[in-house]
Amino acid sequence: MMNRNSIASLRPMILVFVLLNGFFVVGRTTLEKWGVDQSVVIGGNLVLFIVSLASFLLTKRSLGSPNPNAFVRAMYGSFMIKFFACAAVAFIYIMSVKKNVNKPALFVCMALYIVYTVLEVSSLIKLLKQKKNA
Numbered sequence: 001m002m003n004r005n006s007i008a009s010l011r012p013m014i015l016v017f018v019l020l021n022g023f024f025v026v027g028r029t030t031l032e033k034w035g036v037d038q039s040v041v042i043g044g045n046l047v048l049f050i051v052s053l054a055s056f057l058l059t060k061r062s063l064g065s066p067n068p069n070a071f072v073r074a075m076y077g078s079f080m081i082k083f084f085a086c087a088a089v090a091f092i093y094i095m096s097v098k099k100n101v102n103k104p105a106l107f108v109c110m111a112l113y114i115v116y117t118v119l120e121v122s123s124l125i126k127l128l129k130q131k132k133n134a
Contacts, residue, residue, distance in 0.1 A: 009123040010056070016119060017049045020112070037102040040093065044109035051085045052116040054078075059124055086113060 024031065024042050031038050055078035062074035090109075094101055 009060075009127050010053070012123065013049070013052060013056070013116065013119045016115065017045065020045055034104060035102075036104045036108055040102050040105035041108050041112075044089075044105070045112055047089050048086065048109065048112050048116050051082045052120050055082045056120045056123065059120075060127060063124075063127060082117075 021042060024038055024045065028038050031041065058078045058081070059071070059074045062070040065071070090106065
């Protein structure tokens, strides 16, 4: 079960997810003006949120381990999971639309990858600072 600190550390990630999806839905005309496909960006945001959440939970679980190497392994493992999951989804998208790839939407998704990674790492750092034996 997740404690209050864990839930509180997830709030920024959840808030960003909700706000970004709200912008992507409400700002359809703005996205079209920029040449960004709304469905690709919303789908990419959902995939990135789910993968970042799984990555956060995997790494957070390692914070309780007395073995200091467990945290490092979890960080590398979560990076690999996130990277390959995103690469697989991007590959599936590119192969499914062939010549109609929406490059601006892919660049937005790349920026979202950075946003979610920064939020995940900053939340983990806050949890690590709260740990007594860190």
